[in-house]
Amino acid sequence: MTGSLVVVGLGPGNPDQMTPEAAAAVGSAEDFFGYFPYLDRLSLRPNQRRHASDNREELARAREALAMAAEGGKVCVVSGGDPGVFAMAAAVCEAIEDGPEQWRGIDISVVPGITAMLAVAARVGAPLGHDFCAISLSTNLKPWEIIEKRLIAAAEAGFVMAFYNPISKARPHQLSEALDLLRRHLPPDVPVVFGRAAGRPDEVIRTVALKDASADMADMATCIIVGSCETRTIERDGKSPLVYSPRSYRGGSI
Amino acid sequence: MTGSLVVVGLGPGNPDQMTPEAAAAVGSAEDFFGYFPYLDRLSLRPNQRRHASDNREELARAREALAMAAEGGKVCVVSGGDPGVFAMAAAVCEAIEDGPEQWRGIDISVVPGITAMLAVAARVGAPLGHDFCAISLSTNLKPWEIIEKRLIAAAEAGFVMAFYNPISKARPHQLSEALDLLRRHLPPDVPVVFGRAAGRPDEVIRTVALKDASADMADMATCIIVGSCETRTIERDGKSPLVYSPRSYRGGSI
Structure with missing residues (x-):
């Protein structure tokens, strides 16, 4: 049977x-x-x-x-x-x-x-509110050249990106390389959200500008959301900022 | 207060x-x-x-x-x-x-x-098992030229795609145009999943080859998943086929 x-x-x-x-x-x-x-x-x-x-x-x-x-x-x-x-x-x-x-x-x-990107996004506002993509940065299953090609395509087409498997012991430098690559294709102030253990007691959520993002802000359990040119940050007194991608395309970024 | x-x-x-x-x-x-x-x-x-x-x-x-x-x-x-x-x-x-x-x-x-794409994907296997993107096809909030640019970028970079808001009364032709565009950038046998009301009693899930996909298979409540070159279909006797995107990049498609 x-x-x-x-x-x-x-x-x-x-x-x-x-x-x-x-x-x-x-x-x-x-x-x-x-x-x-x-x-x-x-x-x-x-x-x-x-x-x-x-x-x-x-x-x-x-x-x-x-x-x-x-x-x-x-x-x-x-x-x-x-x-x-x-x-x-x-x-x-x-x-x-x-x-x-x-x-x-x-x-x-x-x-x-x-899935992790939805839980992380919920903790900061709505960074996935416009077109977005999800990319595994692990090179266990695909060559780095393919990842690079996809990162550039996503940045140039205006997709917000969520990274899964950003760091592995076998290849500790992949996230650094990805961030360096994106700094050549996106403005320096694009918000980057590092979300670990979203919704759990040991949650750590941190938002920085792309120019300040570094691989030591992540470990293998972190999901990272990189904004597009259109993603915005709302500062709030005494509260963490809101990060969101407007539903409407406002032009100028492509 | x-x-x-x-x-x-x-x-x-x-x-x-x-x-x-x-x-x-x-x-x-x-x-x-x-x-x-x-x-x-x-x-x-x-x-x-x-x-x-x-x-x-x-x-x-x-x-x-x-x-x-x-x-x-x-x-x-x-x-x-x-x-x-x-x-x-x-x-x-x-x-x-x-x-x-x-x-x-x-x-x-x-x-x-x-979110809808996860529910639809679950009903057919794992079409979002590799890098993927989510795109709203509605032109209420962005110009069609931006959508076209993103469709081409996603197809050429090897992303599976999930479409939200595929049809609207105000613009009934957007899904036809998207499918026609993708037929020029992807192989004819790429699987396309039309998922409506996934997980509900009135669920309709249908998988067809890109060459046979047409806009009348969708309404405004349908989420559509378009495979990449790597997405595969497993035929099964007496059961609906499984559609999945292998975790590993197998080469040749980019």
Whole structure:
């Protein structure tokens, strides 16, 4: 009998930002696969089994989960944020495409979650209020030249940008290089938001001008939003500034 | 006494995709502003007041909400999806920037929600699994030439694209023009997902090749995801195909 596999987004970490749909999916599964800090967020019953793994093992984890579902398991694969944004849903699809024919018969579902850029944006106003893009800066999965090409295209076309995986131990300089590149294509005062653990008790949100942005303001759990030429900052007495991208294009920046 | 204003994302429409954080924000506010179908989703108590308005009145609505908060109100502005993505959070920020100094003293908060593209992506697999962008096709707020420039930039740089506001009564041809433009910049078999009411009982999700995509597959409530050269479709016997963008760049498309 073929089982089921649900890929669930737990949201950014604040339990109040996890949807009832995600909670229900977790409640009805029996075997849980995921990066161990995400599994640590779940309150599992004694008859629900954990299969934790390290990050950078996404494809092996997806295969293991699919093999168990193919044998009839009720399997849950968890992601932080949204599972469709640089996360496990694509890894599961890759594994299905390259795997045994039988895996195509497994009931697959994906439960969306609040992805990091939305949680970070909410903490400062509305920096994603106009056209925007999301780019993973990790060079584990694509060459740096492609990232550079996309950064330049996004800056020149007027997209706000959200960076995922901005820093990795294997390549500590990628964020510095990205910021240096953007300084050659965007005005120096464009706001840059560094958001870590948005909505959690250990949240750190910091907004600086592009000219002052540096890689040491981020770690691997930071989501970074780089404004476009049109993104604005509203200073407020005794409150943190609001950062937003106007809904309407005001011209002059392209 | 200055009051508070919270901008809340209700998610795509399925109540199980609305976060507990959003539900709590709704529960503690007293005056509700929003496009009337979004207000209709709320179960308000008798002492909670509705101030419904039509769409395309975002800025006037934001000002009215801020004026009430400035007088001590506990005000909630609601958006479908996420309030920071082509929605009310930016309208509120715009109104604050151009409004009386006192409005900068209002306690403003934004509660994120599941935005349409995440809900649609989840229903088909992981089309947003690699770098992607979100573009509003509405010409109410920006000239068509800017939209064209961004479509070309996104196609050539290899971004998957999500389109919001694809059709409007005032400009019924914008989606046709966008698809025609993309056919000149992307291969004919790139998958295009039309997602309407994702996660709701009246959900319609349809995936076609770019060469077969047409504007009559969408209405103003449809979110459209256009794959990149790398986006793949997995056919499955007796099940809808999976559409996903591999995490790793496989080369050759740029």
